[in-house]
Amino acid sequence: MEKKLTASAMLFSVGFVFMLVCAVGAFFYGIQIGTERTEAKYAKEEEAASGTAASVSPYQQQDLVSFYHTVFLPYREFQTEWFAAMNKLSQGSSAAATSMFKELSNLAETKAGEASSVDMQKSPLLAEAQVSYIRSLKLFKEAAAKAAVNSKTSAGNKLRQLIEKEQAYLSASQNALTAQQAYYSAMLKWSSSVDLDIPSDYKSPAMLELAAWSKLPVTIKNKLTADQLMSRKKLTAYYPQDLTSRVDDFVSSGQAAKMKLRTYTAVVDLLINTDAVRPGDFTQNKSRLYSEELFPQLPFFYPETN
Template sequence: MEKRLTRTAMFFSVGFVFMVACAAAAFFFGLKLGTEKAEAAYEKEQLESEAAQVSTPYQQQDLVSFYHTVFLPYREFQSEWQKAINKLAQGQQSEAVSMLDGLSDLASRKRNDAASFDMQKSPLLGQAQANIINSLKQFEKASDKAVSLSKSAEGQQLIAAIGKEESYKSAVSNALAAQQSYYAAMMKWGASVDPEIPSDYTSTSIMEISQWKALPLIVKNKLMADQLNKRKQLMSFYPQDLTSRVDEFIKNGQQSSMKVRSVSAIVDLLINTKAVRYGDFIENKAALYDNEMLPQLPFYYQEIVN
């Protein structure tokens, strides 16, 4: 009897150990399987997140970063350049030449600033950055050339001579191309936020006023950047300043009284009569644009001293 009990006890002991071993194996197998599933889910989430970032390269933070690190340094240089040219126009030759003499170094410093942040993950912003850098490089050459030209010309004659220089024309062309790309990037950002906004829009050769009036503000601004790029003229105002003057012109019914039938004709009239000023957008924003979506960029929401 005692011997039989011992065998039974041994049987139960072995069975118990076997069950514990199986339970432990099942636990660790389940743990491993759960870990693998969790890791797979995490990797999938990461891949989806990365894919989303690749598919939407025009995020508001990218636009803001470009503004502060690339666009603003260029605008600061442009402001100083235009001050020097204005001095020439006013007959203040000595002071203007002194300013131009320092602009070569300023262009170099601003070029380094503009190159300090990599914007290449967003194609349009990458193009704009490259064009800004090239523009400042050409302005560096144009500044030196302007000082040299000042030895034999002055006033309007000197301004005209500077305008004919290839370095100056290249600087302006690159700057306007950069501006066009920046505003196109804003429109792509807008399209990612609001499906009613197109990701790309090119004006017809003759845009009717009725077509223009139906467009979102962010698209209008891009079209005005296109217009400025075509003209290859360095202006102190922003595309949105031109947009606001076009809209004000239409709102006041001036297109009817002056028999102007297209947006391009209005733009020509406004630019040729110097009717657009830096700050027009900020001044007219409350009256003309209610609930229009724009990225949170300083030049849309606060007046900047130019």
């Protein structure tokens, strides 16, 4: 004979099953909550880590220094020899011009190899400058080889004028100026990461008044000077900071006001057209004009003193 469950037993069974369902549900709910919290924790940590990485500028001091020694210096060593050769031609000296330019061609090839020895890809502006300096050196190699050939039929200042009209030389100069502009733009980005009051980029207004120029940080001034040399296609033996310091000296001495010059470009025009800038002008004026200014620790900003 089949036994029937009492009402109390039935209620107990239903209650037990209900409690079991709730316990299982609570267990899986707890797992879900724990998983979500763990994922949120790791997501937050990853976000913080990526934020920290993003806040690190790709233009650190060591990047600028590495570029200086491995890319800029090889180019500069060649440029010094190139200008020395061109000065000899200007002075009418043509002795051994053929061998001189053959040596310059070989030197350009050597220095291009040296400038290729490091990877600057993590710093886009430095990578751009590196590529342009290497291209410049390769084009100077070509220009020097052509000069060696032309030296057999031309001499002195005539040979110099012929060299400076050659497309290889013009392209070499253009690439060198492009590289210089990118390097000084990278210095500006570095300074903006050190001093948050300095912008990471600066475009000069069409008319930059001298009063506004004088208030700019020197890294902006140097970048604008590199821009000026680029726009004028003016490859020089002096650095952009040499020209910058001459402009600042011209303004602070009262000469600009005396000559009623009101804009930065007007002063640059005068200084360049009168050949009034020399290598070393920055060093001579640095302590007087820039004692409180921010510079990256690069040798041409901190020359050795005896």
